[in-house]
Structures are given as C-alpha cells and as structure tokens.
Amino acid sequence: MNKDITLLRTQKNSNTYSTGRLQVVTTGTKYFDMGLTDDNHIVIAYVDSSTNKLVLKYSTNAVTGANPIANVAWSTSSVDFPANVGNYVSIAVEGKKVHIAAFDSLDSNLVYMYLPNYNSPKGYKEITVDQASAVGNWTQIKVRNGVPYIAYYNATENGGRDGIKLAYPVATKGKTTAEDKTAIQNKENPGVDVKPGSTLAANGNGSATGYTKGAWEYMTVPAITPPQGGDPKFQNVCLGFDSSGTPVVGYLGSNLEFGKWLGE
Numbered sequence: 205m206n207k208d209i210t211l212l213r214t215q216k217n218s219n220t221y222s223t224g225r226l227q228v229v230t231t232g233t234k235y236f237d238m239g240l241t242d243d244n245h246i247v248i249a250y251v252d253s254s255t256n257k258l259v260l261k262y263s264t265n266a267v268t269g270a271n272p273i274a275n276v277a278w279s280t281s282s283v284d285f286p287a288n289v290g291n292y293v294s295i296a297v298e299g300k301k302v303h304i305a306a307f308d309s310l311d312s313n314l315v316y317m318y319l320p321n322y323n324s325p326k327g328y329k330e331i332t333v334d335q336a337s338a339v340g341n342w343t344q345i346k347v348r349n350g351v352p353y354i355a356y357y358n359a360t361e362n363g364g365r366d367g368i369k370l371a372y373p374v375a376t377k378g379k380t381t382a383e384d385k386t387a388i389q390n391k392e393n394p395g396v397d398v399k400p401g402s403t404l405a406a407n408g409n410g411s412a413t414g415y416t417k418g419a420w421e422y423m424t425v426p427a428i429t430p431p432q433g434g435d436p437k438f439q440n441v442c443l444g445f446d447s448s449g450t451p452v453v454g455y456l457g458s459n460l461e462f463g464k465w466l467g468e
Contacts, residue, residue: 213272239297258290307340314340371422429457
C-alpha cells in the first residue's frame with residue numbers, strides 16, 4: 205500500500221495559529237528522513253515504494269514558514285542510489301552538503317552516501333562502512349566539525365549487550381595525519397574517497413581488504429543492559445555530542461541508557 209509523505213507547518217499570526225499540510229510524495233514508505241539547508245531548502249531522503257530504491261527530493265524554492273499554506277515545488281535528484289540500500293535511512297545536511305546513512309538489505313551492511321550539493325549529482329560518492337555481520341539498522345547520522353558520525357544497531361547481537369555501534373572516518377585519501385586534520389578543519393569531507401570494490405585500502409594503498417572499504421573506524425558501544433532492538437518500542441539509536449564535542453549515543457535497554465567516549 206502506498207503512503208504519502210507530508211509536511212506540516214505552523215505559523216503564529218498574532219494570537220492565532222495557521223497550519224499547512226503539504227504533500228511531497230504518494231509513494232513513500234516508513235523509511236525516510238529530512239533536513240534543512242543553510243539557504244532554507246528542505247531535503248528529504250526516502251525509500252520509494254514503487255521502485256524500492258532510495259530517492260532524494262528537495263524543495264526548489266526556499267521554505268521559511270512565512271506562509272505555511274503556500275505551495276512548495278519539489279525537484280528529484282538524478283542520483284541513482286544503489287539497489288537495496290535505503291532502509292533505516294538517516295540524513296544530515298551540512299550547509300548544502302548531504303550526508304546519508306542507510307542499511308543495505310541485500311548484504312546486511314551499513315552504507316554511507318555523500319553529495320557535495322543537494323541540488324546536483326556531481327561529486328556523489330558511496331561507501332560500505334561496516335559489513336561485520338548484520339549491521340546498519342536504526343541509523344542516525346550527524347556531522348560535527350565537518351566529520352560525519354553514524355550511530356546504528358548490530359542486529360547480529362540482538363539480545364546481547366553489543367548491539368550499539370558508532371562509526372566515523374579517520375583519514376582522507378592519500379593524506380597524512382596532519383593533512384587530514386587540516387582537511388577536517390577546512391570542512392572537507394573525509395572518508396568518502398573510495399567506492400566499495402575499489403583498490404584503495406583503509407590505509408591509502410594496496411587492495412581493499414577486511415571489513416571496512418575505506419578510511420572508517422567503527423566500534424561497539426558497551427551497554428549496561430541488552431539494547432531492545434527486537435522490541436517495537438525500540439525506534440532508533442540516538443546520537444548527539446556533549447559540550448566538548450564527544451559523541452554521546454542513546455538507546456533503549458531495560459531503561460533508557462547512553463554511552464560516550466572516555467578520555468584516555
């Protein structure tokens with residue numbers, strides 16, 4: 205059955221509220237996420253029920269909420285996203301850049317996709333981040349200082365205490381550690397130089413081997429009680445940062461729990 209994706213916008217006029225309901229697509233699924241660019245364009249990634257593929261739509265005009273019942277024109281990105289990748293999709297919009305994390309339902313892998321500009325397919329890249337067993341459910345991706353972080357669920361460990369994972373890029377193609385640090389400070393995008401199956405390994409040379417096809421690091425977040433990934437109440441893995449920029453990952457165990465890095 206087809207599902208629509210709609211936007212609900214509310215504007216306060218004096219002491220009254222005006223609400224607009226805008227239909228974006230009629231072939232949506234439960235797998236979708238959205239963000240806002242720095243020039244107020246809405247970006248939506250969703251799995252299309254008619255093709256079972258990921259689609260990226262963006263508002264052609266800026267949407268500020270000044271008139272919530274005004275029509276919004278939509279454009280569809282021409283990026284051809286990989287087949288079977290899109291479940292548990294999450295996006296992070298950084299300026300005009302779009303970072304996407306999703307589950308590869310064919311191979312049970314975590315996939316990261318990147319667009320330098322939301323309204324252009326130029327520069328689109330994709331990479332398999334983690335393929336250690338069945339990983340990539342309930343993704344949440346966020347960007348901190350130009351570096352994308354992905355929190356996600358390891359379904360292989362369902363019922364155990366090792367179900368929550370965190371991934372982040374640690375190097376850029378052909379750059380030294382010092383150069384990589386400069387690239388991050390300049391908000392160049394790290395970790396997307398390589399597509400799966402390429403000849404570049406995580407260390408920047410040789411054949412790509414091992415679980416990670418590119419310069420990414422992933423780790424297990426120790427849980428106090430088993431994360432309840434099989435429970436209908438388990439809706440997502442949450443990701444944020446504390447005041448020092450340290451990633452904080454939240455999830456549902458026996459109670460609500462969170463974990464974060466400890467200083468060395």
